[in-house]
Amino acid sequence: MSFVSHTEEDRSRMLGAIGVKSVEDLFTDIPENLRLKDDLALPAALSEREADLLLKEAAASNGLSASFLGAGAYRHYIPAAVDQLTIRSEFYTAYTPYQPEVSQGTLTAIFEFQTMLCRLTGMEVSNASMYDGATSLAEAVLMSVRSNNRGRVLMSESVNPHYRDVLKTYAWANGLNLKEFPSEGGCCRAEALECELDADTSAVVVQSPNFFGCIEDLQKIAGVVHSGKAYLIVVVNEPLSLAMIKSPGELGADIVCGEAGSLGNPVGFGGPMLGMLAARGEFVRRMPGRLVGKTTDADGREAYVLTLQTREQHIRRERATSNICTNQGLCALRSVIYLSLLGSGLSDLARLNHRMAVHLRDRLLAKGFRRVHEGAFFNEFTLRYKGSRALAEDLRKKGFLLGVDLGAHYRDYEDCLLICTTEMNSPEEINALIEAL
Amino acid sequence: MGVIFQKSKKGRRGVTVPGWFKDVKEEIPSAMMRTGLETVEAGEVDVVRHYTALSQMNFGVDSGMYPLGSCTMKYNPKINEKTASLEGFANLHPLAGEEMSQGALRVMHELAGYLCVISGMDAFSLAPAAGAHGELAGVMVIKKYFQERKEDRKVILIPDTAHGTNPASVAMCGFEVKEVPSTKEGDVDMEALAQMVDGSTAAMMLTSPNTLGLFDRNIHKIADLLHAKGALFYCDGANLNAVMGKARVKDMGFDLMHINLHKTFSTPHGGGGPGSGPLGVAQKLEKFLPVPVIARRGETFSLDYDRPDSIGRIHSFYGNFLVFLKAYTYIRMLGPEGVREAGENAVLNANYLLARLKEHYNLPIDRICKHEFVLSDQDMPHGVTTNDIAKRILDYGYHAPTVYFPLLVHGAIMIEPTETESLETLDAFVETMIRIRKEAESDPELVKGAPQTTPVKRVDAVGAARKPVLKWEE
Secondary structure, eight states: OOSOOOOHHHHHHHHHHHTOSSGGGGGTTSOGGGBOSSOOSOOOOOOHHHHHHHHHHHHHTSOOOEEOOOTTOOOOOOOHHHHHHHTOHHHHTOOSOOSGGGBHHHHHHHHHHHHHHHHHHTOSEEOSOBSOHHHHHHHHHHHHHHHHOOOEEEEETTSOHHHHHHHHHHHHHHTOEEEEEOEETTEEOHHHHHHHOOTTEEEEEEESSOTTSBOOOHHHHHHHHHHTTOEEEEEESOGGGGGTBOOTTTTTOSEEEEEOTTTTOOOGGGOSOOEEEEEOGGGGGGOOSOOEEEEEBTTSOEEEEEOOGGGSHHHHGGGSSOOOOSOOHHHHHHHHHHHHHHTTHHHHHHHHHHHHHHHHHHHHHHTTOEEOOOSOBSSEEEEEOTTHHHHHHHHHHTTEEOOEEGGGTOGGGTTEEEEEOOTTSOHHHHHHHHHHO | OOOGGGGOOTTOOSOOOOOTTTTSOOOSOGGGBOOOOOOOOOOHHHHHHHHHHHHTTBOOTTTSOOOBTTSOOOOOOHHHHHHHTOHHHHTOOTTSOGGGOHHHHHHHHHHHHHHHHHHOOSEEEOOOSSHHHHHHHHHHHHHHHHHHTTOOOOEEEEETTSOTHHHHHHHTTTOEEEEEOBOTTSSBOHHHHHHHOSTTEEEEEEESSOTTSOOOTTHHHHHHHHHHTTOEEEEEETTGGGTTTTBOTGGGTOSEEEEOHHHHTOOOOTTTOOOOOOEEEOGGGGGGSOBOEEEEETTEEEEEOOOTTSOOBOSSSSSOHHHHHHHHHHHHHHHHHHHHHHHHHHHHHHHHHHHHHTTTSBOSSOSOOSSOEEEBOTTOGGGOOHHHHHHHHHHTTOOOOEESOSTTSTTOEEEOOOTTSOHHHHHHHHHHHHHHHHHHHHOHHHHHTOOSSSSSOSBOHHHHHHSOOOSOOO
């Protein structure tokens, strides 16, 4: 099966029109010794029914447990309308809207995405999406370096460790000087930051809520960062938090990046995610990625189009602001539909998530878990339990995934679990977890 | 049509949330609490109608032929969407642990193996989230390779037929780009290349087949020239569809490459992503691949982070996993014959269109093409341009080809039909193109005023860039 509809007769007619005898004659530009004589050693073709069976079997051999995992990928209920609308093939079988006259659907949705992301983050401009949270951080840092021509970047160790790893990779490739600064009691120490800040510091990266679940004092951090004339880059891991706690924009962030995937996208074993990048207006011409702008058509009607493309690689080549081309368009569409359906219900959902987390924490404390941090959290928190790895393994066998092992990422966090709860955990499931302890 | 914000009315509600745990006291201090977030207030039906209407203003592969050159807009089989939405995959948390993820890891390991078979490469990383991301990871591998050898090589050679992402990816890793010219026949200019390759050359990135749709007849000589000076040879595999099942990229002398799953392996383009751009390497570069690598011991699969020479992590998790499932399903359904047939018919379709259209349009390079070919607007009458032709094509119910690329052809019209278009569709497209040519002669204003039948008329892109409006404001 190759989804080709030619009959033998079609093929010979076409070969005749081309003026060759066989399909093989169309490959004579490839040196003969390179042309394969035999078919590739791939598994034999399957019918649709067999493929369906094979993939169902593979899906079933993953374990779906009651999950209390977050750490950068948050499960939320996805209203049925999100899937029903996204599967409209005019959306998902289109490509980058290079021809605006037949792409107003995609373009309008991206424009709405840019607007919604600006509102959520408190920023003035947002692009059309990035690959994921980690690469959006890397691009945010590169944008900062381009903007103030400084080569040093400070990053809090309470930023998601995967993001820090990705930024290290990009910083190495770009020859940037990247330095981490410590946290205390689960939050950045503004004093530690102040010591590190120098005239070559381009940006300071913090996350809120951070990887421990703690909400950072962004206003205080912004004050320190701006006194050194550096940019404050705020990473957001769980965009739902923005419906409950003050936006980074209100608190002094210059650039907001991270993950918007939990707005209407499944966790899907970590991909596709939905990277976001929003910033203050002054960054607009240095932004990577696509931007959609409002304009008019020949009849003066409102229309949307890809804009400021002189930033982009197909025009500017090696002087482009980034190499990003294909991004996460369909995931952005999902988030736009999700946010439209939820409306102000997003705040209700955020508060429910928070209440559930408070409730779960209290019940775990009653079961012998211990607090690690004192500060406020959103839907994720850190607790300590002696022998947490053995406990987690025991719970896994009972069908519960309780938290991410922080000891794997931080020396001082042995026996600590990062625990998350969302509306995907029903009250009954929480009861069952507590009973299983 | 408008935007969703214009349909918002206070008091409406699309989706409600559970009223659980009302008695739990919230702990966010009031100074931290958000107020005044602007949201859309609309009923479910309002939202459904809005996005349904938006979809009707869009054109996808399911709407009709989409001959967008170098983008391989082939038909996306529906089974792919079904397998990728299975709950065991879609709801699997990336940190669920290896024991709980064996099915997912096995699919990833096998898919990487199939890509090795198809390309001849020795190992693949699926982590890159798009083609340009694969390129970037590839250039990082090149950087790491020379760093380890303590060789200071600063230059990466890129032909003038390359995708714009190539030079941008190179610049992001601190290399200097030097452009290699092409001959009149569309191959790399070997004399110029011989002058350019020296001890400062880290690598050359070649799109193969190139953006003129041509297979470089000197491919082995290019590889030899580079290897003789210790440089690496990178293949931009965006156009792999043309040679899949017919020849292997590594056999041509390439050391590393990326593949676009959303092009060659039928995963839908999603209006601009998510894509997937796996990076494949020859054995000597394997240790530099990004972490984690999927390892196999017997029938057990794991995530291997213990790779001291790796360039490091490049994705939040493991890449666009749900996209892998679609490509995996597709390759399993095609099998070895299907993979070859797809490649052969993609080339057959392109050559058929070329043979029929060259009578009516300027064809700068007339030789057997691979998956695509490039026409020029050079001898169009009455000042009709490529842009006019593209817009007129929209009027007839097709998507337009890629235009004004590659830059070395005047007013380039790059046409890639892919293998999934039937003879009837191709013939109808040819008739349309002939008709547009005649219209350009007899009624040029009609072509210059196109499109007329699309949801909006010609869009003012210049005006949009002059005073950018990038978000909705009342």
